[in-house]
Amino acid sequence: MTNAEAAPVLQLSGIGKEFGAIRALHDVDMQVFPGEVVGLMGDNGAGKSTLVKIIAGNFRPSHGEIRFAGSAVHFNRPIDARTVGIEVVYQDLALADNLTAAANVFLGRELKRKFGPLALLDHKAMAARALELFGELRSETRPYDLVKQMSGGQRQAVAIARTRLSNARLVMMDEPTAAISVRQVEQVLSLIHRLKEQGVAVMLISHRMPDVFAVCDRVIVMRRGEKRADKAIHTTSPEEVTALITGAKEAA
Amino acid sequence: MTNAEAAPVLQLSGIGKEFGAIRALHDVDMQVFPGEVVGLMGDNGAGKSTLVKIIAGNFRPSHGEIRFAGSAVHFNRPIDARTVGIEVVYQDLALADNLTAAANVFLGRELKRKFGPLALLDHKAMAARALELFGELRSETRPYDLVKQMSGGQRQAVAIARTRLSNARLVMMDEPTAAISVRQVEQVLSLIHRLKEQGVAVMLISHRMPDVFAVCDRVIVMRRGEKRADKAIHTTSPEEVTALITGAKEAA
Amino acid sequence: QTYKFAIVPKAMNNPFFDVARDGCLKRAKELGNVECIYKGPVEHEPATQAQIIQDFVTQKVDGLAISVADVAAMTKSIEAATAAGIPVITFDADAPGSKRIAYIGTNNKDFGLALGKQLAQLKPEGGKYAIVSGGPGAKNLAERVDGVRESLKGTKWVEVQGSPTFCNDDPALAIQQMADLRTATPDLGAIVPIGGWPMFAPEGYKAFVNKNKKDIDAGKFTLVVADTLKMQLELLRDGYSNALTGQRPFEMGEKSMDTLLAIKKGGKVPEVIYTGLDLVTKDNVAQMLK
Amino acid sequence: MAMQLESPVSFSNVGEIKWWRRGIFASQTGYVLLALLVLMVVMHFASPYFFTQGNMQNVAKNFSFIAIATLGVTFVIITGGIDLSVGSLMCFSAMITSMVMSGLSTPGMPGASLFVHLAADGKTVVANLPGLILVVSIVAGLAVAFLVGLVNGFCIAVLGLSPFVTTLGMLSIVRGLGYVVSNGRGSFPGGPDADYFYALTSGDVLGVPAPFIYLVILALTMAVVLHHTSFGRHVFALGGNEKAAELTGIPVVRVKIEVYVICALAAGLQGIIISGWLGSAPANMATSYELNVIAAAVIGGANLAGGIGGPLGAIVGCVLLEVIRNGLVLAQVNSYWQQTLVGVIIILAVLVDRIRSRMT
Amino acid sequence: MAMQLESPVSFSNVGEIKWWRRGIFASQTGYVLLALLVLMVVMHFASPYFFTQGNMQNVAKNFSFIAIATLGVTFVIITGGIDLSVGSLMCFSAMITSMVMSGLSTPGMPGASLFVHLAADGKTVVANLPGLILVVSIVAGLAVAFLVGLVNGFCIAVLGLSPFVTTLGMLSIVRGLGYVVSNGRGSFPGGPDADYFYALTSGDVLGVPAPFIYLVILALTMAVVLHHTSFGRHVFALGGNEKAAELTGIPVVRVKIEVYVICALAAGLQGIIISGWLGSAPANMATSYELNVIAAAVIGGANLAGGIGGPLGAIVGCVLLEVIRNGLVLAQVNSYWQQTLVGVIIILAVLVDRIRSRMT
Numbered sequence A, B: 001m002t003n004a005e006a007a008p009v010l011q012l013s014g015i016g017k018e019f020g021a022i023r024a025l026h027d028v029d030m031q032v033f034p035g036e037v038v039g040l041m042g043d044n045g046a047g048k049s050t051l052v053k054i055i056a057g058n059f060r061p062s063h064g065e066i067r068f069a070g071s072a073v074h075f076n077r078p079i080d081a082r083t084v085g086i087e088v089v090y091q092d093l094a095l096a097d098n099l100t101a102a103a104n105v106f107l108g109r110e111l112k113r114k115f116g117p118l119a120l121l122d123h124k125a126m127a128a129r130a131l132e133l134f135g136e137l138r139s140e141t142r143p144y145d146l147v148k149q150m151s152g153g154q155r156q157a158v159a160i161a162r163t164r165l166s167n168a169r170l171v172m173m174d175e176p177t178a179a180i181s182v183r184q185v186e187q188v189l190s191l192i193h194r195l196k197e198q199g200v201a202v203m204l205i206s207h208r209m210p211d212v213f214a215v216c217d218r219v220i221v222m223r224r225g226e227k228r229a230d231k232a233i234h235t236t237s238p239e240e241v242t243a244l245i246t247g248a249k250e251a252a
Numbered sequence C: 001q002t003y004k005f006a007i008v009p010k011a012m013n014n015p016f017f018d019v020a021r022d023g024c025l026k027r028a029k030e031l032g033n034v035e036c037i038y039k040g041p042v043e044h045e046p047a048t049q050a051q052i053i054q055d056f057v058t059q060k061v062d063g064l065a066i067s068v069a070d071v072a073a074m075t076k077s078i079e080a081a082t083a084a085g086i087p088v089i090t091f092d093a094d095a096p097g098s099k100r101i102a103y104i105g106t107n108n109k110d111f112g113l114a115l116g117k118q119l120a121q122l123k124p125e126g127g128k129y130a131i132v133s134g135g136p137g138a139k140n141l142a143e144r145v146d147g148v149r150e151s152l153k154g155t156k157w158v159e160v161q162g163s164p165t166f167c168n169d170d171p172a173l174a175i176q177q178m179a180d181l182r183t184a185t186p187d188l189g190a191i192v193p194i195g196g197w198p199m200f201a202p203e204g205y206k207a208f209v210n211k212n213k214k215d216i217d218a219g220k221f222t223l224v225v226a227d228t229l230k231m232q233l234e235l236l237r238d239g240y241s242n243a244l245t246g247q248r249p250f251e252m253g254e255k256s257m258d259t260l261l262a263i264k265k266g267g268k269v270p271e272v273i274y275t276g277l278d279l280v281t282k283d284n285v286a287q288m289l290k
Numbered sequence D, E: 001m002a003m004q005l006e007s008p009v010s011f012s013n014v015g016e017i018k019w020w021r022r023g024i025f026a027s028q029t030g031y032v033l034l035a036l037l038v039l040m041v042v043m044h045f046a047s048p049y050f051f052t053q054g055n056m057q058n059v060a061k062n063f064s065f066i067a068i069a070t071l072g073v074t075f076v077i078i079t080g081g082i083d084l085s086v087g088s089l090m091c092f093s094a095m096i097t098s099m100v101m102s103g104l105s106t107p108g109m110p111g112a113s114l115f116v117h118l119a120a121d122g123k124t125v126v127a128n129l130p131g132l133i134l135v136v137s138i139v140a141g142l143a144v145a146f147l148v149g150l151v152n153g154f155c156i157a158v159l160g161l162s163p164f165v166t167t168l169g170m171l172s173i174v175r176g177l178g179y180v181v182s183n184g185r186g187s188f189p190g191g192p193d194a195d196y197f198y199a200l201t202s203g204d205v206l207g208v209p210a211p212f213i214y215l216v217i218l219a220l221t222m223a224v225v226l227h228h229t230s231f232g233r234h235v236f237a238l239g240g241n242e243k244a245a246e247l248t249g250i251p252v253v254r255v256k257i258e259v260y261v262i263c264a265l266a267a268g269l270q271g272i273i274i275s276g277w278l279g280s281a282p283a284n285m286a287t288s289y290e291l292n293v294i295a296a297a298v299i300g301g302a303n304l305a306g307g308i309g310g311p312l313g314a315i316v317g318c319v320l321l322e323v324i325r326n327g328l329v330l331a332q333v334n335s336y337w338q339q340t341l342v343g344v345i346i347i348l349a350v351l352v353d354r355i356r357s358r359m360t
Ligand SMILES: Nc1ncnc2c1ncn2[C@@H]1O[C@H](COP(=O)(O)OP(=O)(O)OP(=O)(O)O)[C@@H](O)[C@H]1O
Pocket: A019, A022, A024, A042, A043, A044, A045, A046, A047, A048, A049, A050, A051, A091, B148, B149, B150, B151, B152, B153, B154, B179, B180, B181
């Protein structure tokens, strides 16, 4: 599936990011192809989330260029990235605690019904669709409950459900399985498989080695802001990746 | 190690908790003995965190009784639980974003130096000790950095480091390894081992089956607020636990 | 029969109206069959005053004496009260075109003229002067400013830029502004506060005067202040100002009760009752303080 | 999919929420409403005039006078902001409306010839098209409010200034401009359309004061907007978690500007209505009303931290403040004690809600 | 430990932060300070008298008058609260102090015989122990402030009421009580100790006004308390994440009560100092100062959302407000425009900081 013949959907070159004196990213190049699942691994603070946020238009990179679907892009705000077809599950989930689960799933993309010139929210339809999405994830999450009162895993299910609403071209998931329970993990992995089948590119950030090796075509390892390895999954092993993450092995 | 001869350090009987119409916990009994590591598993929203919060004095149970070290206790505030020797790593980490990592580790237990009648904060000593603790966890976390700017795993390391400051009798960790990377996971597990050796009781909540089976003496499975199983680790298997979590198997 | 008369000040936080209230209470006690209710907005704000009048109408008091916060607004309120059969008079600040039966108080224009005249008499040689006023919205204060300006027009006194300053009836701010005015124009010849504000803070006022004592003694700096509250008279006696011009709020309070009672009894009252002005200088201060 | 559905996703541990624990019955608004009813009963015993028809009309009118502005400020509070400039803006909009109205009705003033002409007697001013001046002047008043709201919104949303500082600055700016344009004097509605103006602002329909009718209409509209449009949803999301709102692609900047504009328009309209009732727009009108308006919203249950609030709460808060004010005057409480009591009652009213949340 | 140390924990991707990007240089306080300096230069050109010694003394004195209260309110703001009662409390404490002072100095008043006696001439009042009355009356003034702070803190920390509503109610209560105790008249310090009182409040030491000296001492103390004691650390933690503070065992209730008490004491002290300078405690003293005080803190960089703030910022904010006020009078700007300009300059001053954060 890791096909050099197709044009990459995402292409980063020389991406760097400094926060004051912290060099969170340095000279990162990478490509992601349609229908490819790329695992992004690395130690805590390696810069994975920062990279995701840069691609998603959340931060501006200090250096480097992003090309999406062939053309250079400059996202000023997350909505810009969303518009071209990038969906993100953020590590901190980005939920509005005072709203219900259904409202959070549809935030910024509410379903509406026309009443003459008025477009009013279609609460019922949104709740029904949200329940359906939670069901797909096997998550016991009630659409009308406030997110504030939810357990960690229910919150994560809400954040994941969001990405299912649009026809994205690239889905980035920043540790989507951190808080969820065994059976939902399987659902998320099978969701990734389905995305891949639909030709969507997926970037999965995870600290769970088995998950990465179960779904990814390729794994990229980051260390202290730099890309240390970029290997097809069948050419590497969990042991090698662990060594790369911890720094026991410098690069591969 | 699961010794019936010693007195349990923690004993719950008939614990129940309702949030409005949600029955988050129902009639939960359990015991934890000194030097024992108990795994608490369950689906998302099963009530694990709620149970931890009740034991930690964060919520009052709607029903039931808690006995700690032999005597019935009623914790009104978290500080009460901390005073008797209960340390908790909360799932949402409980960090003050506007403070540094070192300040967060020592929150509520600051180190001080006496200047005559004045007791001023000993910033240096706290930073040094925090760095040491982060080092023990193999986490690249800088004591003087603001927690606001930290990566998910660095934040978790800060929360875990806190529990190392006191001589606790019971340490409860609510998904301590969710956000941290492979090498820190090993450190956390070895930390749990050390606690066990010192005779400290540990309650580990995790969705990671391998971790639970690596360190726990006993595993308790919750489902929809009820305790479904309570088994010594060598009498069960990951498959059985998974079935209990998902509800495929009703109880054991 | 007993009567309930309400006396409504422009702002309760102004000591001036406390004196009017005391006059009203004293007179009510003397009359015996009259009750004096004192109630107004805390700050100088017309809409709140209008609402209070409305409440008094609902309560069916027997008469209203109002210090008008805003002419047009009160004209309507007075009309409503009159329609409900409650006689209304005004005191201190008038609403000339309204249905009020009488006005008791000072002629503010005359007040300003008197202040100006005092200054011109004290220092005919003239110079630069500045005015300190209370709030830009108050009509009676605007009339006083006009009066001061008018009476100084033909003289050698000229007003500086940035005058009047507005202290929002805050004594501390009034003194700060006086200090600033003096700093801004070191050869400033006079300051005319058209209300007693700076002197309501006697020590701060003294501190300000002491800094300029040399100029005052040399006749280079003159202070003519409005109002004649007790503390102001004492300050004048002790040489902290050159002249005072005062209204008679106590008398306004007394006369309000008398007038309302007369109206209730069916008597005829004059439409405008000026309570007059007290012109005080060193010469007659001792007598005023008695 | 590989995995078999061992156990269906269901909610066996979740019951039905009792109706008295849902919606308004579980909100601060509901409990403050309860406190309000108690207070009204107390006031009834304190003064026989309290429950007279005339007084109820007064109360209805008086609270409508700040309630419209409170609706506006509630929008801002829900997003987690604050607007201190409402009091000044009420005055300024009212002033502009009356100045335009008088100006256009004065033959000889620029543009006036388009709107009025002198009657045959050479004195009476007659409108060319009755009502036109009224419309133009109200539009002018609302237009300045719109501008002020736009500037507030721009500074806060685009430049990222703190709402407190921005609107405090604006409080000062707008009040100052009011003095400048009227030369400190304030202004009066005048001309042939003034009577329509008075009828629209201080008239009543079958005994119901006109401002109260406007209030009801606006409050209903607001309820629909907040709960049934995506704009309303975005307003809540912004208050709940601004970061998340931004990340999920909500046009945060636009929504923020819009709420400040709405708030300014509400304040402007409110000021225009008050000036119609007063028959004047004095330069110190509505001084320090901002605190009352914000207090009313907060007492009614809006949360200054953002994310919570609504029209019913705004209205309940305003009614409570007005009943306290009116009731204490009617009960003939000593004026100096009144202010103290106002404070005590405000605190007691919100305390009722805390007692509820303690009990559950 | 099982695992071998393959790679040491180190921070190879972290450089040294340049000094000009650290501490005050990276804070709003620093940039508002910059704006202040620019403003002062502008004022210097607008009026040659601005930088005279006399005027600088005035500025120093005037801003010290609100700065002490601002220090107190900064504590509250750092915890994420707000205190609207400071203005009223300034007045009330001052009033109690002068009433006690005059009362104890009037032979015949209850308790006065313990403190004063009549001199041989039968008229002059002589203190039994000079200074004692002063101490007692200041303690009385601070004691009421303490009580008010305690009530505020109790309502907010224990009962869980919103700080805005509670302190707004308290604003009204305390102002009302001021009217009640003085019957609307205010009060004056008097008696044999009044001169000491005046010396302590409006005197100066080598040309430095006394209030300024108190301010400096209090600000330094505050800096130490905030950054070098556990109380200070807890104050910040509370503002950063109240939930977390509670969970980590910080005595949240106690800390909250303490900050409101500190704030009230600061306001009380401030009021007493002002009344000493004024020579009177009028009933409308410090009306609506609460907005100035909070604005000063916020302009200086304190964040109303909590977690950020400090004494330097509070002082910078106060100086800025005073320089604007003083400078505009000195520059002889038309008074109607002054108010507008005050607002504009406030907004511009905080804008400077935003430009900085845009650039990095
Ligand atoms: N807003 C910020 N300001 C300053 N430093 C930041 C900021 N965000 C991240 N950093 C720093 O950048 C580095 C990379 O952080 P990042 O969140 O990308 O790590 P990560 O690889 O996602 O780690 P984790 O696995 O723990 O989530 C960290 O050292 C972090 O402290």
